[in-house]
Amino acid sequence: MAKGDIDTLVLGSANTCWRDPIDLPTLLSLLQKREDPGRWIGPVAQLFSDVPLSALKRFAERHQLSRSDLSAYFALYMGQRGDANPEVEAWLDG
Numbered sequence: 001m002a003k004g005d006i007d008t009l010v011l012g013s014a015n016t017c018w019r020d021p022i023d024l025p026t027l028l029s030l031l032q033k034r035e036d037p038g039r040w041i042g043p044v045a046q047l048f049s050d051v052p053l054s055a056l057k058r059f060a061e062r063h064q065l066s067r068s069d070l071s072a073y074f075a076l077y078m079g080q081r082g083d084a085n086p087e088v089e090a091w092l093d094g
Contacts, residue, residue, distance in 0.1 A: 010059045013051045014043040028063055034073055048074055049083035053091055067092065
């Protein structure tokens with residue numbers, strides 16, 4: 001898979017159902033700065049619920065997002081929403 005392909009896959013999965021899609025710089029900024037997702041709550045929630053774990057890992061590695069950073073973001077903003085992906089949650093807890 002080419003470098004840009006993982007971004008395309010992740011953004012495509014995250015933006016599937018939303019009229020207001022998130023772009024890569026915005027998504028990375030939210031995650032890196034642990035900012036409230038605000039109007040992008042849907043796409044950000046889908047990042048954690050619908051993106052396959054293998055793709056999420058490649059995306060995180062490519063953009064130097066640590067598992068602990070993603071776990072902290074998930075705990076702050078996503079954990080209470082009820083959107084679940086047991087495989088991703090187990091990895092984040094690991």
